[in-house]
Amino acid sequence: MPEGHSVHRIARQFDRNVVGRRVSASSPQGRFVEGAAIIDGRTAASVRAVGKQMFLEFEDDLWLRVHLGMYGAWDFAGEILVDPTIASANGRMGQTNQRGTDLDPDEPILDDAGENSLSSIGAPRRARVHVRMSEQTTGLSGDEDSWPPPVVGQVRLRLLTDITAADLRGPTACELQTPDEVDATIAKLGPDPLVDDVAEGEERFTAVVRRKPTSIGLLLMDQSVVSGIGNVYRAELLFRAQQNPHTPGRDVPEELVREIWRDWVRLLAIGVETGQMMTMDDVDPEAYRRAMGSRDDRHWVYHRAGLPCRICDTAIVVEEVATRKLYWCPHCQA
Incomplete structure (x- = not known):
């Protein structure tokens, strides 16, 4: 199960890549169609992580609550902006073991468990989405002419901005909440x-x-x-x-x-x-x-x-x- 550090890192990814942007939402898997339709076309306003849960705010006081549970993960693709406040494991700024991160080519640190990945954060798994080339993500593999990336596997929710895609797979909880419901959820933690x-x-x-x-x-x-x-x-x-x-x-x-x-x-x-x-x-x-x-x-x-x-x-x-x-x-x- 993804633990608290992963969820806070996910929230930081959303803050840099999604918050402040208009989002297209869909449910390729078909299990969150109504919720995705409500989110679709709205601008992401803020994001917060509390423990193992993330809350993504959209305009008009609408919140998306996600609990990854045992098997959930977010797959990111596109022009992924790295958080400069997070140091890599080899002491450099940026993130470690992530496609597109500017690591020392002579001494890369690669995590064999897939525990730390820019393209897939949550339950360890191989990232299967295509990634576009960009200035912020030099060295990424993928077809820069293929956008948006194809949906692969069971994606509960896809959030798509003009440059970044975030695919949610296998969560325990994925639901819309009002501000009062968010407060009630957090109060129990x-x-x-x-x-x-x-x-x-x-x-x-x-x-x-x-x-x-x-x-x-x-x-x-x-x-x-x-x-x-x-x-x-x-x-x-x-x-x-x-x-x-x-x-x-x-x-x-x-x-x-x-x-x-x-x-x-x-x-x-x-x-x-x-x-x-x-x-x-x-x-x-x-x-x-x-x-x-x-x-x-x-x-x-x-x-x-x-x-x-x-x-x-x-x-x-x-x-x-x-x-x-x-x-x-x-x-x-x-």
Whole structure:
């Protein structure tokens, strides 16, 4: 499932490439025909991300709410403007492992999991849409005479400006909302460090966790407790805190709960900046490049079932908890 950093990056893509432009909307798949017809011809006014959900505002107080869920992704094509505020994994400005990004040709960093991609952000998949050449996207592959790009596969919603196409595939939710409905949706979500006041978010998060009998491992995945954390960040945050995932929230020391929140603030910022869920600290430049290229070198415990813990050599355990896989070290997190 795409986690919070991906959704914030998607929102930034929309802010640079769609907001302020008139949008043509269609539902090639046929499952959002009425909604697309309402959006069609309107100008996108603003965009915001909260946790794992994105809200795209159109003129006349109309909002599009998208929750990617387990399998959703946005595919971008056309003249894609890169956000200069986001650094690439090799330290240069721009985005990493993205077709059209101006990376060092001698030392590219390519992510083997498809986790960070300008052309497809969300659930990892191979981008299948054509991309036009442009000044902002030098080096893109594709037919510059083919515009708009052909629809490939099951596209729930296509948003098309004069220069950019955004195709939505496989979302859990894609619906139109009024401003009041948007406010009600957001009110149900826990704090997001990139949206809410960080200090106030810490207080909200700490207060909820400290009164719950539910395990801390489940609480971190509860979007009403804290927004944006998914399976990867859950496992990594708990390992970094040396916290047993099965401990009831109310039994976790208050200072440790606060430190988990502060760590989430740090890791989310790194994820948005680099496009990768990089959770290992103090690595040398070569190890950092390996980590940016492969998640196998990026995490402490996630996806490492049966492999030795990087700290104590104990085999990492994987359990199924509430239908999701939980990775943890039974020694370091005892």
